[in-house]
């Protein structure tokens with residue numbers, strides 16, 4: 001059985017204790033809300049998009065250490081990036097979580113480093129927690145689609 | 148008969164499992180219970196010797212199968228002291244049973260502006276069907292509030308019930324463990340001219356149930372929470388009400404006649420049992436009832452009262468202000484289901500830590516989101532005990548919580 005240390009890496013706990021980009025953005029920022037129906041976790045993602053780039057991002061809501069730290073890392077990773085790069089990153093992250101986009105066989109661009117996000121790799125060994133880790137990412141996709 | 152939890156535990160093959168050299172501590176029976184050898188064997192034996200269609204064929208095997216099936220219905224009747232065997236309707240689970248009542252009884256008897264009263268501690272299964280009826284029929288829902296210690300606040304019950312057509316409530320909360328005063332609630336419903344629908348999903352597996360003493364009109368429960376298999380649940384209803392209701396699902400078995408221009412319903416209970424039922428599961432439910440009855444429901448209640456009394460003091464003594472246990476502190480009005488908050492640890496993380504010690508607890512909203520909002524939480528951790536849980540299992544939980552907070556301290 002994988003140990004807790006595989007899951008709760010120090011960097012994850014750091015993002016959990018001191019989450020980055022917490023808060024809200026006023027309209028016209030795009031907002032999306034995500035729920036994990038399993039555990040009741042709720043998350044809000046706010047993004048400011050201009051010229052195809054996510055200029056700012058804020059995260060609201062509550063959840064477990066995995067969903068909160070994943071959201072925090074996600075916000076840090078996508079801020080200032082182009083929508084194309086972000087969509088690729090979402091795919092890559094979900095791929096790391098062993099979730100593939102159905103019907104999309106195109107290669108995933110793995111040229112950029114995942115940085116802190118690598119720390120979430122251990123989540124795959126705890127399949128129940130994958131939903132926690134991807135909640136904010138799916139919510140980000142909704143926010144992008146709303147933008 | 149004396150109650151020997153060590154002997155009882157031996158009846159449950161799964162509870163003998165050892166993972167990473169540690170025993171399993173199963174504290175999630177409010178979610179679903181484990182199955183004793185007696186139930187597993189009864190189901191295998193039935194499939195090996197007597198499995199055949201019921202109610203349909205003339206050969207001897209089919210007659211045996213039908214007899215065994217109907218015998219289980221009789222066991223259900225005795226278990227809840229229902230007046231008549233044909234009042235026992237087999238459904239998929241309690242959820243389907245509650246939907247049957249809401250859609251069939253409610254659909255026929257409720258009209259725009261009619262009032263149905265629920266409580267704020269209901270499971271989604273006793274909320275959503277009524278919301279659906281609110282959308283389709285324009286009924287109004289009223290809610291019995293809770294006291295600070297998680298009991299029903301009955302101060303304004305009579306005015307809430309005034310003009311109501313139905314009062315649907317749980318006999319025991321799956322989150323707080325609260326046992327509600329069912330008899331009093333049924334009487335209050337009737338005094339207001341409403342029918343009383345009792346969600347017995349959490350109560351029936353753990354206590355002596357007597358629908359006549361309660362004065363209830365409907366009762367619903369699920370086999371999988373009472374040592375039986377999943378896939379089978381029960382609706383009991385007073386014959387007079389069931390007879391007056393339109394059918395719920397249509398198809399085979401529920402008809403007396405089908406013509407090109409319409410159909411005639413079968414008599415009870417077939418009227419509400421469309422299609423091929425889960426035959427082996429009904430046999431399993433019957434075996435579970437026999438198993439529980441042999442041990443004695445009052446013995447089981449007594450054991451769980453002792454367990455929860457011990458757990459409440461062990462957890463509170465050890466952790467003081469670090470732990471908040473929801474629900475009543477008086478074991479007389481609660482079952483052995485404990486939802487709690489531990490320090491600032493999110494329930495998901497807590498259950499992950501406990502899993503390292505093979506302690507299975509539920510983390511989540513327990514399908515009771517309105518209640519969770521009332522508690523001011525998105526989720527809680529919940530430990531629930533059953534007849535096979537010993538005080539050692541309580542100790543295991545208490546000990547495993549030690550240190551769980553350190554990792555996540557903010």
Ligand SMILES: Cc1ncc(COP(=O)(O)O)c(C=O)c1O
Nearest residue numbers: 240241242270272321348349369
């Ligand atoms: C109080 C209560 N009612 C209804 C249900 C629904 O039971 P089932 O999922 O077996 O249909 C549950 C199950 O958790 C419950 O605890």
